[in-house]
Amino acid sequence: NAGVTQTPKFQVLKTGQSMTLQCAQDMNHNSMYWYRQDPGMGLRLIYYSASEGTTDKGEVPNGYNVSRLNKREFSLRLESAAPSQTSVYFCASSVLAGENDEQYFGPGTRLTVT
């Protein structure tokens, strides 16, 4: 049982390049989330998927798109990377889309945009 896995672990992009961050969970969870973590700002929600087939914007969605490929996988795409998107990205999942439900986090992807 691997939990939540993310690929890649590290990535360096040039401004304007695109890339997709991959996330998968093997816990049969319904809900999945993408956060970014910046120093002194905690984690901020980018997008979430309450259940397979649905996605919705979080607090900081500009510059990102997501795809809930199936129940296991939730990807985050940067179409045209900007230096402001330099951050650590975390994927998380939870059993249900309930507000009292524990979220399980992946190990993160450290992205640098030059």
Next chain:
Amino acid sequence: AQSVTQLDSQVPVFEEAPVELRCNYSSSVSVYLFWYVQYPNQGLQLLLKYLSGSTLVKGINGFEAEFNKSQTSFHLRKPSVHISDTAEYFCAVTHNAGGTSYGKLTFGQGTILTVHP
């Protein structure tokens, strides 16, 4: 809208000393509260959560937190810390909206706890 403020960005402490990490929140509705821990180069792990009932919540690794509704606080405590407790700690809140908030957590800025020998 809800917000979370962690009052200390860094807390240094000696091994076996007690520690308190402070968290205040604001929300116009009732809330659920969480503390997560992030060890270096890892993802976040749930320490404990307050949903309802007893205001004193016990979590993993000997941590506990007390929900104080009148002071809108949820401070994290441990009576005796170990070197292995060195990590960043995040307070988070989501509001009780009858199941419609879809687990949208609002996080505080984080507190780095450093335990010295």
